């Protein structure tokens with residue numbers, strides 16, 4: 459039988475799929491990366507936007523930063539635009555509970571970095587252009603099967619791409635997951651997230667802020683043109699709100715929205731002086747019942763999507779990338795064929811438990827802070843105050859959130 463066209467086809471060129479491709483670029487495996495559109499490089503991404511900040515940003519943990527350094531894209535990101543945050547302030551909008559994290563108390567220079575999605579994908583594309591990985595601009599419309607099982611994907615123009623292993627990184631509504639008949643446990647949070655860039659009267663002080671309200675959390679994530687900008691006043695906001703409130707907020711004009719936002723944020727950074735275009739995204743939690751079928755593996759949002767309240771979504775996806783890449787390299791070194799299910803079983807064993815734990819923690823947070831029950835209000839304020847005063851517990855929480863517990 460003729461060998462397949464590729465050892466691996468990766469479907470989806472978002473942050474997770476593109477990272478997966480780059481992580482495997484030096485393995486000498488024949489790899490194709492497929493997506494309906496391929497982002498241009500980072501320079502084009504900035505030019506196209508007139509240098510405005512991307513409304514979609516992520517808070518990257520130390521573990522994700524380490525992966526990006528390994529992939530060689532961190533220096534480029536740092537040179538263009540990343541904003542380190544050195545403090546995190548989280549408080550209960552309905553009570554007096556609060557918790558503060560400080561990088562200097564943990565002996566590190568930053569708790570994490572806020573980076574625009576578009577720049578990350580742009581840097582990954584620039585690097586991928588220097589590798590032998592084939593980039594194919596096309597939509598996948600089905601899976602193809604051979605006598606031995608799943609054997610690649612069919613493109614929308616009818617072209618088949620035969621591969622020993624297909625990696626689905628095609629996002630939260632993954633078509634490949636559906637094609638393979640992999641079920642999901644899914645529930646809507648009944649909330650939408652409003653995201654945009656705002657300017658405030660006062661500097662954000664390199665702090666990531668989050669106020670919990672019964673209607674959903676409001677986060678201000680610091681942005682800066684340069685890491686050491688003297689008085690940075692731009693923030694990316696993620697306002698997760700019950701659907702009816704989100705619709706009301708979206709209907710306001712910019713000036714009225716700015717006033718509501720400043721008051722929702724208790725004027726911690728003074729007035730909101732400017733608001734860019736707002737986007738509203740429905741929030742749905744999904745978790746695939748399995749991360750693989752023989753010949754197909756799910757990674758990133760295709761395997762799990764999670765409430766943005768703790769900024770963990772893509773960080774979990776990048777941990778999937780590391781785990782699956784390690785299993786692929788291990789198999790290759792041992793001469794194990796990439797369609798051997800044991801590779802994917804080991805990957806699933808490593809990642810599913812951790813992803814589920816993080817998702818369960820986020821769900822508990824959301825429910826705890828979404829309740830107006832006075833007993834729960836008392837309990838969560840006591841819990842926040844205790845966690846804030848117990849340095850061992852606080853350090854453990856911080857290390858988990860920074861992705862350091864896995865190093």
Ligand SMILES: Cc1cc2nc3c(=O)[nH]c(=O)nc-3n(C[C@H](O)[C@H](O)[C@H](O)COP(=O)(O)OP(=O)(O)OC[C@H]3O[C@@H](n4cnc5c(N)ncnc54)[C@H](O)[C@@H]3O)c2cc1C
Nearest residue numbers: 470471472473474517598628629758759769770771772773
């Ligand atoms: C409001 C909000 C705030 C967030 N904040 C954070 C944060 O602070 N920190 C964090 O870690 N995460 C955060 N997240 C989560 C993070 O954005 C996602 O986890 C991440 O974008 C998922 O990346 P991905 O590459 O898996 O999927 P996607 O970015 O969705 O990429 C999917 C890719 O698949 C391609 N594709 C789709 N269908 C097909 C097909 N049929 N054929 C071929 N290609 C296809 C698409 O074109 C795209 O290239 C946030 C999410 C939201 C909504």
